[in-house]
Amino acid sequence: MAEHPTHRGRIRPAPENFLSEADIAAVKEGRRDFLRKALATASAAVAAPGLARAAEGDPNILTLPPWTTSLGQAVAARPYGLPSQYEKGLQRRESPGLTRMPQVSVAFTPLQGLFGIITPSGLHFERHHQGWSDIDPSRHRLMVHGTDEGFVKQPKVYTMDDILRLPPVSRMHFIECGANTGMEWGNVAVPTVQYSHGMLSCSEFTGVPLRVILEDCGVDWKRAKYVLAEGADGSSMTRSIPIELVQSDEVLVAYGQNGEMLRPENGYPLRLVVPGVQGVSWVKWLRRIEVGDKPWATKDEAIHYIDLMPDGRHRQYTSTQECKSVITTPSGGQLLLDKGFYNISGLAWSGRGKIKRVDVSTDGGINWRPARIEGPVLSKCLTRFNIDWVWDGKPAILQSRAVDDTGYVQPAYGHLRAVRGTKSIYHNNAIQSWKVVESGEVSNVQVL
């Protein structure tokens, strides 16, 4: 610790065995609670036999570990693979108190620990309106018909056998709940990026363009203005989708997710994919498509998923997820181990197209630097950005600001609140701020 006397006791990188008794004592005197707790592990390690040889080097090198000196496990010991036991911290979680019932609730993706742009299927966020079921695919049907007989020439029923026979496409897209970051409209409410931004996931989806299926039924494109998508769950969730997104070939009737079938929690065996649009329109367990000429004002577009404006009216049919970004590491609830080099990493996305650039500030938005955009950069898909940062141990406020290919610049809280107030719940795409203090602790703050 001698090399950083002003930062003694900052949590040190492994091996903790190198901490001397004196260092630990010093830390215990002057540090805040959380650091003391973190160091309890280190104290235990000091008492271990490794200490005797610490002067010679790292006991993890000098004493070979069991995995290097024994026979490992057999192939297919776990026929469906699982993450390492050491990764169990990264799980979907509910935000306590957010919802009243676990069947009508949300579980958030642990963005704080993910890399690249693809969300592992088991960590894809969950939002159910009446619980989820594991549907027998041999009993699942997709029905397509019109509000009257003029909209499609031949109403049809497709089995999963039928759907899987049609020519598929595979595309990578983000899905974000319209209420993502909704708890933060008025003030900071949650500690980590999992809870502030974790109703966000990104997958490669495989399926059939809905256009292909509607044409197979003989749709009248001149009369068709909207489609209603309906799920097979208890809620039989319904949303109105504009026909233009179907005609552009973007809307998919999907069964594949990241190379395998959809997970039950994400709509197995069939869901709608509506790129750029909030997750509620990506109807899961899709059982019915109705073609019509007027929107339906369903419960989730007339009571929920409506945005309260300061004039007391609600914006209805808000669907597009506007350009947004967030730094996922370092982020709220994390501790920087020491001063020095860090890679600031985050995600950017836009429901209107591709990410053009992302700028990062470490001084709360006074000065900005362009981040490196990692490929691939795809339309209506998560885009990973990275930027070098050398932390000098002083307080900092980290922010990211994305720009999409329409030229739209992600707004600050001040911009959004001036127009929309603080009670709209949905569509909060404000610039996120993470405050770093001398101890290395990162926390959620809001900067106007």
Add this chain to the structure above:
Amino acid sequence: MSRFSKTTLAAALAIGLAGAAAGALADGKYSGVGRAATPAEIRAWDIDVRPDFKGLRPGSGSVAQGEEVWEAKCASCHGSFGESNEVHTPLIGGTTKDDIKTGRVASLAKGDAPQRSAIMKVATVSTLFDYINRAMPLTNPKSLTNDEVYGLVAYLLNQAEVLPADFTLTDKNIAEAQARMPNRNGMRTDHGMWPGASAAKGGIGNGGKPDVKNTACMSNCKTEVKIASLLPVYAEAAHGNIAEQNRPVGPVRGKDTSGKVAAPAAAAPLSENAAASKLAADNGCMACHGTASKIVGPGYNEVAAKYKGQADAESKLVAKLKAGGQGVWGAIPMPPQTQLKDEEAHRLVKWILSGAKAQ
């Protein structure tokens, strides 16, 4: 909803299901894929109702009939008057007679309502009918008859003082109810977040024009940084131990918010108490019952105390669980839990009688 002409219907019936299944649509590009939907199939699934009442099936229900169904099937979660905030946010409350005149819920603009009830928000009566019909009751959706749904909508609108107590709602007069909806003029669509055609082109919204404008300033963008909000201390601890929600290696660690030096919990099979507690949560029991307090139904501590020392308590309560009940703890009935297997019902009751411990 589809409305087939008599000839189409007759033709479809003549072909029949078997014919349709085997027939396929030989002229399509994807020959052999899919089959014609029968009118009966479409009628079975096409239950949606639009704001202009397209799709509404004829029927009727009075406020009084609705009240009866409400008390039996809805009040346990939503309260006797739709006002309850215990299990879900309130359905009714926060609207005035003046709102019914203007079609705008005034408290939404004033911002003085503690929360928004469903009736404060919804502009279209069709939404209430459609949603109740497709999704309620939560544990037994699509079990209501068409007339029961009319009655329930009538009862709810009576609670909101939209309809008089002697009203019978029908497909013929539902437009009258629409004309009195308190927030019927409360929606706006002049925004840039509809991805289809704009209102000018027969669709919705302004064609995608954003409502805020930031600029990509790069240096000296402001003179001071004002922090408007910080994380409340209670919110940090409320989300569990963040140290356990991060990876154990890498440039950062999660902050220890456990309030104690945490020993990692050993992965053990669920104890009997934990298993029963999970069963209660999975079946939605905990929405209405607390383990140590009353919510809508009695707390499990109260149930255990009441039946203490009774030899037949277990069998009595298992029967109540499966059949539902009313009157012992008040007027609000508990819906029958028919989904429970015998073994599960016994496990739950044993757990409740033994103190409903989490572990």
